[in-house]
Amino acid sequence: MEEIYRELVKIVGERFVSNQPEERFLYSRDPGTMEPHAPDWVVMPNTTEEVQKIVRLANRQKIPLVPMGGGLVLSGLSRPLQGGMVLDMKRMNRILEVNEASSYVVVEAGASQGMLQAYLKKHHPRLKHSIPDAPPIATIGGNVLIHGSGHLSAAGGFHSEMLNGLEVVLPTGEVARIGSCSASPYWFSRSPLPDLAGLFLGWHGTTGVVTKLAIKLFPARPWNDVGIFVIEDPELAPDIIRRLARVQVAEDILAWMSPKPDWAKGFQMINIAYGAETKAELTLKRDLIRESVRPYLERKVGGFMPLPPDMKVRFLEAPQSTLAVFADVNKGGGFEYVGAIMPVELFAPAFRKGLEIAESRKVPYSLGARIVGLAHCMMFFYAYAFNRADQADVRRAQTALEDTNAMVLEMGGIPWKAETPAQKQIIKKMDPNTFALMNRLRAVLDPQGIMNPGNWEA
Numbered sequence: 001m002e003e004i005y006r007e008l009v010k011i012v013g014e015r016f017v018s019n020q021p022e023e024r025f026l027y028s029r030d031p032g033t034m035e036p037h038a039p040d041w042v043v044m045p046n047t048t049e050e051v052q053k054i055v056r057l058a059n060r061q062k063i064p065l066v067p068m069g070g071g072l073v074l075s076g077l078s079r080p081l082q083g084g085m086v087l088d089m090k091r092m093n094r095i096l097e098v099n100e101a102s103s104y105v106v107v108e109a110g111a112s113q114g115m116l117q118a119y120l121k122k123h124h125p126r127l128k129h130s131i132p133d134a135p136p137i138a139t140i141g142g143n144v145l146i147h148g149s150g151h152l153s154a155a156g157g158f159h160s161e162m163l164n165g166l167e168v169v170l171p172t173g174e175v176a177r178i179g180s181c182s183a184s185p186y187w188f189s190r191s192p193l194p195d196l197a198g199l200f201l202g203w204h205g206t207t208g209v210v211t212k213l214a215i216k217l218f219p220a221r222p223w224n225d226v227g228i229f230v231i232e233d234p235e236l237a238p239d240i241i242r243r244l245a246r247v248q249v250a251e252d253i254l255a256w257m258s259p260k261p262d263w264a265k266g267f268q269m270i271n272i273a274y275g276a277e278t279k280a281e282l283t284l285k286r287d288l289i290r291e292s293v294r295p296y297l298e299r300k301v302g303g304f305m306p307l308p309p310d311m312k313v314r315f316l317e318a319p320q321s322t323l324a325v326f327a328d329v330n331k332g333g334g335f336e337y338v339g340a341i342m343p344v345e346l347f348a349p350a351f352r353k354g355l356e357i358a359e360s361r362k363v364p365y366s367l368g369a370r371i372v373g374l375a376h377c378m379m380f381f382y383a384y385a386f387n388r389a390d391q392a393d394v395r396r397a398q399t400a401l402e403d404t405n406a407m408v409l410e411m412g413g414i415p416w417k418a419e420t421p422a423q424k425q426i427i428k429k430m431d432p433n434t435f436a437l438m439n440r441l442r443a444v445l446d447p448q449g450i451m452n453p454g455n456w457e458a
């Protein structure tokens, strides 16, 4: 153990490696409900070459290696289930290139959402990236690799769909480039080459360490507005959402259902955020949105909520802090959610069953759905708060999450960034040939089985 420590010190320097109980404690857990697993070492590389050296060391010694960004995924995916090294990527946070003409940015994988947001605001104020509602320290790499979604997902899909290319250190130590950057100085696209990005998306760090990536940028508009359409019958939601999405005006469509604040209880609120180059364009877009749901306005079964300007400002913020505030409902600051990727037509049963689980398990809840693409699918979230100082309360939330994962799979949805028990449930439902193919690919890429072991295993 001491020798490994000394080798790591040689690679990254003494300041950036630890085998001390404080760091081993901190890196053993994430903010969700999953039980802790301590690493033996925490190491923070600064360059791709350092990552290569660490990976080669892990390979030689058959030591588990777990890549980590912000560690905010909530479902415990960066806990080292079998010990070994946690590779904290936060020092690799450089913003390498912004291509204004082709609207993309190349970053190191540990660059945070907050850093990129601030950088673009300052140096390229007419461009923005799609921001998840995670705290700003969440990394671009960690979020894209788990198929995240955010404030431009109605316009641009999952964040993994906004990926143009990546650089990855394979589990055997070689560096590979994926996408146009493998054959060109430009990182403009994953087409037209065989799309190898899929070997690293959704794998929870089991197939390599991504060191750089390029993502698409979108116009940052000077005029921005948000409307909230309110209904009281979840059965109406799929058609309304489809209508709102198909006018192709919204950047973000986010439904939310929560017993707090009091005025929201019993309703389904659908936020529609959009931007424009001029005031006239903004007015036109607002009219198009209104027109799309006219039949519901005329039948008086839905309506736009009047929003005072200070409330609008809050609803236009990215990231939204509502979920972080919600975590404190139960004093003690914990929450975790099942994010279920599912078709929009399942909105009403997804909502009702979530409510049933939350009420029967007596957990504070917040439910909602981020619409992806032109209502091509949705990420339906079931967030449950708990007091992390009270183990019985944590266990209650955990049971509600387990019930929800099972319910989602039964309905035909798929839990996103699933905890390891939920991964096992997904594998049970999965076509066995698909799982066999996953295992074959993994064995080729990672012959020693060092990468985040315990994930995507039956």
Ligand SMILES: Cc1cc2nc3c(=O)[nH]c(=O)nc-3n(C[C@H](O)[C@H](O)[C@H](O)COP(=O)(O)OP(=O)(O)OC[C@H]3O[C@@H](n4cnc5c(N)ncnc54)[C@H](O)[C@@H]3O)c2cc1C
Pocket (backbone or CB within 6 Å): 066, 067, 068, 069, 070, 071, 072, 073, 074, 077, 078, 089, 109, 110, 131, 132, 133, 134, 135, 137, 138, 139, 140, 141, 142, 143, 145, 146, 147, 148, 149, 150, 203, 204, 205, 206, 208, 209, 210, 211, 323, 324, 452
């Ligand atoms: C309040 C709150 C709100 C949230 N809202 C959203 C939201 O709106 N949209 C959304 O998408 N998510 C949301 N999340 C979930 C999550 O925080 C984010 O998706 C976050 O961006 C994950 O990034 P991370 O850097 O924390 O990843 P981590 O948790 O560090 O890692 C996630 C996974 O990716 C792997 N990984 C990380 N970096 C690398 C790398 N360089 N190479 C290979 N594998 C790697 C890890 O091993 C792990 O399996 C929210 C979370 C919170 C706490």
